[in-house]
Amino acid sequence: MPLKKLLLPLLTTIFMLSSAVTYAGDSLRVGVEGAYPPFSWKEADGTLKGFDIDFAHEVCKRLNKECVLVEQEWDGMIPALLARKFDTIIASMSITEERKKKVDFTVKYYNTPAMLVAKKNPGFDDTADGLKYKRVGVQRATTHQCSAEKLYPDAEIVLYATQEEVWQDLSTGRLDAQLSDSLQALEGFLKLDAGKGFDFLGGAIDDPQCQGIGAGFAVRKKDTTLRDALSKAIGDIRADGTYKTLNDKYFEIDVYGS
Amino acid sequence: MANTSERTFWDYLADVSENHSPIDFVLIADHLDKFLYGTLVTLEITVLSLLIGGVLAIPLAIARAQRQRGLNGAILSFTYFFRGTPLLVQTYLFYYGLAQFEFIRESFLWAPILSKAWWCALIAFTLNTAAYTTEFLRGAIENTPRGEIEAARACGMSRLTLLWRIILPSAFRRALPAYSNEVIFMLHSSVVLSTITIQDILGVGRWLNGRYYLAYEGFITAMIFYMILVFIISRGFRWWENRWLAHLRPRPLLSTQ
Numbered sequence: 276m277p278l279k280k281l282l283l284p285l286l287t288t289i290f291m292l293s294s295a296v297t298y299a300g301d302s303l304r305v306g307v308e309g310a311y312p313p314f315s316w317k318e319a320d321g322t323l324k325g326f327d328i329d330f331a332h333e334v335c336k337r338l339n340k341e342c343v344l345v346e347q348e349w350d351g352m353i354p355a356l357l358a359r360k361f362d363t364i365i366a367s368m369s370i371t372e373e374r375k376k377k378v379d380f381t382v383k384y385y386n387t388p389a390m391l392v393a394k395k396n397p398g399f400d401d402t403a404d405g406l407k408y409k410r411v412g413v414q415r416a417t418t419h420q421c422s423a424e425k426l427y428p429d430a431e432i433v434l435y436a437t438q439e440e441v442w443q444d445l446s447t448g449r450l451d452a453q454l455s456d457s458l459q460a461l462e463g464f465l466k467l468d469a470g471k472g473f474d475f476l477g478g479a480i481d482d483p484q485c486q487g488i489g490a491g492f493a494v495r496k497k498d499t500t501l502r503d504a505l506s507k508a509i510g511d512i513r514a515d516g517t518y519k520t521l522n523d524k525y526f527e528i529d530v531y532g533s
Numbered sequence: 534m535a536n537t538s539e540r541t542f543w544d545y546l547a548d549v550s551e552n553h554s555p556i557d558f559v560l561i562a563d564h565l566d567k568f569l570y571g572t573l574v575t576l577e578i579t580v581l582s583l584l585i586g587g588v589l590a591i592p593l594a595i596a597r598a599q600r601q602r603g604l605n606g607a608i609l610s611f612t613y614f615f616r617g618t619p620l621l622v623q624t625y626l627f628y629y630g631l632a633q634f635e636f637i638r639e640s641f642l643w644a645p646i647l648s649k650a651w652w653c654a655l656i657a658f659t660l661n662t663a664a665y666t667t668e669f670l671r672g673a674i675e676n677t678p679r680g681e682i683e684a685a686r687a688c689g690m691s692r693l694t695l696l697w698r699i700i701l702p703s704a705f706r707r708a709l710p711a712y713s714n715e716v717i718f719m720l721h722s723s724v725v726l727s728t729i730t731i732q733d734i735l736g737v738g739r740w741l742n743g744r745y746y747l748a749y750e751g752f753i754t755a756m757i758f759y760m761i762l763v764f765i766i767s768r769g770f771r772w773w774e775n776r777w778l779a780h781l782r783p784r785p786l787l788s789t790q
Contacts, residue, residue: 350739354748377746416743424744433730434740440629444730447632449648 303340304361305331306347310437313462313525314367317346326525330384331365333517334492337508350416350436353377356493363505364493367456369418371487378493381506384513386489386532388479389419392445392460393452394472401477406430409451412441419454421485442469452476458530489532557747561754564741571737572758578651578733579723582658583716589659590666595696597667598674608667615664620722623661627653628729650729662719669711673704706777713770717763734758 307327309317315325323344335342345361356364356378370380391401391411399405407429413419415434423432435441438455445453446469457475464470480486492509494502512518513531522530540548543559550558593611596604615623631637631647638648646652677700685699727736738751 350743351748353746354742357748374746415739416746420743434732434736434743435730436728443629443632447638447648449632449650 301340302343303335303338303363304343304345305335306352306356306361306364306366307331307344308349308352308366309346310349310439311367311459311463314459326385326521326530327365327367329521329524330512333512333521334365334505334508337511338504348436349414352416353493356495359495362494362498362501367459367490368493369487370489370491371418371421371485373421373485374487374493379496379499379502380491380493381502382509383489383491383532384509385530387456387458387530389422389454389482389486390457390460390479391452391454391476392464392473393476395474397451397476399451403427403429406452410449412444412450412453414438414441414455417455418486419456422480422482423454425485426480426482438463445473446470454480458526458528462525556753557745557750560741560745560747561750564737567732567737567740568734568754568758571732571734571755572762574731574736575720575723575726575733576762578654578658578726578731579720582655582662583719585655586659586662587666589663590670591701593663593667594670594674595701597671611660612664612667615661616668620657620661621725621728624654624657624725624729627657650726650731654726654729654731658719658723661722662715665715665718666712669715670704670708673708673711674700676707677703706781709770709774709777713767713774716766716770720759720762720766 307315307323309315309323311325311327313325315323315327317323323346328344331344332342343361345355347355347360347366349366352364352366352368353374355361364378367385368374368380370383374380393399399409403426406427409427409430410433411423411427411430412433412435413423415436420432420434423430433444433450435444438459441450441453441455442464444450445464457479460475465473465475492505494505512521518531519529543562546558546562550556550560593608597608597612627647628650631653637643640647681699681703682695685695690698723733724735726733727739730736732740734755735752738755741747741751741754742749
């Protein structure tokens with residue numbers, strides 16, 4: 276008896292749930308990471324915060340759409356966009372030629388250089404020779420993985436799922452150095468207690484082929500209307516001074532770059 | 534003429550990859566050496582942990598089966614803990630957890646062992662497989678047919694000889710099918726390695742996906758490698774069981790006509 280009685284409400288619920296997903300109204304589903312402070316991180320209560328998140332909300336407002344933030348592990352970000360789990364990626368993703376083979380990008384919304392971080396006075400320099408046989412950590416599927424494998428062919432490149440794990444292993448001494456975005460390094464590690472005794476090693480990485488031309492929002496190749504609308508929104512935000520408000524909330528320098 | 538118009542296998546693969554298939558076979562083929570190396574890493578840790586864990590499990594199982602006072606409770610807590618929690622969490626505990634303590638980072642064990650992902654994984658895997666092996670080996674020891682033991686006693690065997698000549702060999706044989714499952718489970722669980730920076734088979738797959746922003750090429754290749762390994766292992770065990778458990782097979786009835 277009970278099974279049949281259950282069936283109808285069950286089916287109705289499933290139907291309602293699925294229709295709720297498909298008809299989410301006029302919303303923009305944004306893929307974000309949530310493990311990359313100060314650009315995006317997750318509070319203890321589960322809310323997402325950060326520069327990327329604020330930027331996403333501002334852009335949605337200007338497109339007159341409701342923002343649906345979808346959390347996604349970094350190394351599955353582009354595949355998830357292509358699989359339509361969300362419509363755009365706002366997650367500090369650098370615009371590179373390699374990624375352009377898979378997705379389209381808006382104009383950049385910020386551009387900060389990549390730098391190495393190591394212990395203060397580590398006893399080696401930032402050249403390929405200095406990093407020979409050293410353990411260099413990078414987050415998987417980032418521009419930094421690309422640069423590290425290219426610039427330090429004799430180093431042992433160690434791959435992590437999140438940047439936070441890279442910091443963890445650098446601070447415990449399992450890594451000799453790590454390569455990442457300099458601003459994220461400054462705000463997300465060097466200024467914290469865990470980052471005491473660590474500093475940048477060498478200057479900004481000069482590798483446009485891997486590092487690209489700044490961070491943009493990624494969209495699927497066919498969504499040119501969305502891409503152009505997002506690009507316009509970024510331009511407006513920059514032009515009318517909203518950018519400065521967002522920027523100054525998190526950073527002491529203008530991260531838009533040259 | 535035939536030579537110039539003939540396409541090589543590689544041209545064909547490149548053409549299929551580019552025009553007809555969602556999977557980029559050329560990219561996979563280019564990095565097969567990395568997958569083979571990853572296979573070595575996977576096998577190295579899996580086999581070593583199974584060997585060490587197996588050796589550890591034998592005395593533990595005997596102590597459990599004989600209800601050794603004091604020891605039994607301690608071993609039970611050990612197996613309960615390692616069988617009751619996920620291997621991933623155990624590995625994290627050894628790799629990320631221990632590193633949080635200053636005194637561990639300053640101990641003599643840190644530099645040579647606990648700072649290395651390889652050793653952390655080996656320790657966690659070994660203890661995990663030792664816990665599982667202990668329990669099913671204990672079961673096999675306890676289920677030794679009474680007749681075998683009585684016969685041995687009647688022959689005047691000492692307790693040690695009885696254990697060594699009768700109980701253990703018989704228990705090993707009967708535990709073999711369960712052990713083949715444990716070996717395959719360990720191989721499957723070894724994917725945990727890739728979460729603590731070790732480039733095992735899945736680690737290489739994730740590297741490939743990350744490097745070229747792919748969705749599944751790396752995973753599918755890793756899957757095929759695991760399938761081949763499982764096939765070899767299960768074949769090996771079947772052969773072994775046929776040899777060792779031959780006496781347990783139903784025998785054809787001798788009939789007189």
